């Protein structure tokens with residue numbers, strides 16, 4: 087198992103972990119089932135997005151810890167508790183809602199970093215590309 091930092095960087099940039107193509111999302115919250123450039127299936131196994139949940143939870147809590155810690159440090163001893171509370175609640179709601187798609191992309195990159203496609207997944211990618219000859223990508227796409 088060889089770690090590929092490039093795949094992780096691509097994932098963090100909302101690009102395909104395998105080929106680096108842009109445009110892996112059909113809309114803000116919806117991934118294409120496969121990369122339109124290389125055919126890699128993004129949901130590689132059942133439960134795939136548990137990894138994305140782990141990433142968004144960790145990311146949110148790191149931001150929350152920074153918000154709270156820096157807030158305490160900067161304002162001590164006259165801490166604006168209500169501001170810290172309201173800001174913390176807003177942060178814990180907004181960050182997961184806004185950054186969940188990014189966490190999926192990061193997870194795809196992280197997963198691919200450690201586990202490149204196996205032979206069956208390579209075949210699936212080739213089949214997905216062959217089935218997606220429609221130049222109007224994203225419209226009228228049949229199957230997945």
Ligand SMILES: [Zn+2]
Nearest residue numbers: 102105121124
């Ligand atoms: Zn790709």
